[in-house]
Amino acid sequence: MINQEHLKDFLPGWVFVNGDSGDVAFSSRIRLARNLKGFPFPSYANEQQLAVINETVKQALKNKSDFGLLEFKNIEDLTPGERLVLVEKHLCSPQFIENPRFKTLIVNEEQSISIMVNEEDHLRIQTIMPGFSLENALLLANRVDDFFESSLEYCFDEYCGYLTACPTNVGTGIRASVMLHLPGLTLVDQVKKVLSALAHIGINVRGMYGEGTESYGDLYQVSNQVTLGRSEEDLANHLKSVCRQVIEQEKAVREALLKDSKVQLEDKLCRSYGILTQARMLTSQEALKLLSDAKLGVELGIIAGVNVINIRKLFFLTRASILQKMVGRELSPSERDFYRAKTIRDFLNQV
């Protein structure tokens, strides 16, 4: 069922690379909210205005090779399933595809840049990098931002900074986030304590798919709340130092578990791996939990002969929309559970 050549169609680019602290940090992301001067925010704009905004942004990037080959996805041209794949690949927000009119998603070849046109703001510039690498993501985001600023006029106020549809984004319009995999802290029942402490210092914690989504597979998106009154670099650095601490805590817990409860840990993680390689039906939630265990097991050297990148790929390949794209048709919930288990078995046995 899995055609290795087409894997890139189903997976975010950063999944293929082991970044810095890749055992704890899946990916680092910068998102900048920008608006064009002279147009209402998308939710207040009429169709004609939205069409002009959409065209203006596209034209600005046409024939530009600074960011390699760019793909322009007209959301209206996509099937609902294809739109969901973009969300599950983290290339756009769930909100972006709700109403597809005059919306374009612009993505570079490595999928490190994705630009949403006419989401909540006219422009949402997103850069995403493997592992713990907020600086690199910020550098790339700034390059895209500078490029747009050279040809388009942004909505900018000397006192407030960049003006955005939602007041929480006013200022730098930046949201920096790191997707952390915290199975160790979860196992010792410390994850809630650690993460809720972050709220007091202006840090937000969310599930794998952003606002309002639950955390499955021990994955957490950690991001800054404040965007006003501080520079992009300040905000990114603050998040960076907080995440560095969480990463160190997770690593320390993993070491301690390996030292103090080796057999119990091996038992738990190997059982999960045994189920993964044998189950015939897996819900999305169970699959993520088992994959989380398997990833930890591989990283701690408990499970041998498995490439951790393949486990990371499966976190995405087992998403409903991606499964449906691979199978080539819509699937009922029980069919999804069947193909999810089959994909995992095929993948763990084959690669």
Place this chain on the structure above:
Amino acid sequence: MINQEHLKDFLPGWVFVNGDSGDVAFSSRIRLARNLKGFPFPSYANEQQLAVINETVKQALKNKSDFGLLEFKNIEDLTPGERLVLVEKHLCSPQFIENPRFKTLIVNEEQSISIMVNEEDHLRIQTIMPGFSLENALLLANRVDDFFESSLEYCFDEYCGYLTACPTNVGTGIRASVMLHLPGLTLVDQVKKVLSALAHIGINVRGMYGEGTESYGDLYQVSNQVTLGRSEEDLANHLKSVCRQVIEQEKAVREALLKDSKVQLEDKLCRSYGILTQARMLTSQEALKLLSDAKLGVELGIIAGVNVINIRKLFFLTRASILQKMVGRELSPSERDFYRAKTIRDFLNQV
């Protein structure tokens, strides 16, 4: 850890052979209770009398080659661990080893004959055969019984038949039993209904280790209750026809599950197999449950590449006393769970 050559020391002989209806019937057993004339029953006999009984039976069998090479195990000479191994191999009852004075267990090479001297009765002749083969077990038991009768005088009453310590055994002194593996009936929640119906027709159902033991691993010992007023053949035939029906019901349920709920069944059984091949800690109870699933999976062709005889061996190799004998020392409960899981992994990967 497992030395294949010594497996016979740890396993009942019938485990190595696929008997008739071996997928449902583990083994068929005949037990005859006999007492020698002129001596009180063991619980009323003094030490001197017990010693004479013990010696008399041993002498009767010494230099007799009708039953091949016989081993005479003086229970008092064995360590508590070695005694438990005999129980867990089903060669003697748990009661037999409680007080080891003047007790001998006589076993033939294939372990199809085991004779307890000075259990509840002077003689308990047990024959055990692989699969569903009560006739063969009865033929062999009768041969042993006839042999003893030719040289020893039994306690026999023309009206009552053989006299025994417990009134329930008076008459033929026979207990016929079949060990049935009923995972299908258990899965469809019918096993209690089917088995409790047997009580009304004079059939007893017990767990794997006889009276008062619970059923683990979906194994049930089905035996006759009545021993008075009917011939040995009648009693064995009655049990045989009852067991034949239960076996057919179990087979029908397995077929139906395979036809109507294939994926769910595959999922359940393969998950169990996945855990068996990966777990690092397994309690006795969980191991038996998982082995039961794995055996069913292999028999239904769902789990490939595994010899069902190996699964059957593991039902015994994972017993506490046998584990301890293999490891060569006493084990704490958590050490047992560790070595139980290791034995299963080694065995499933190696053989």
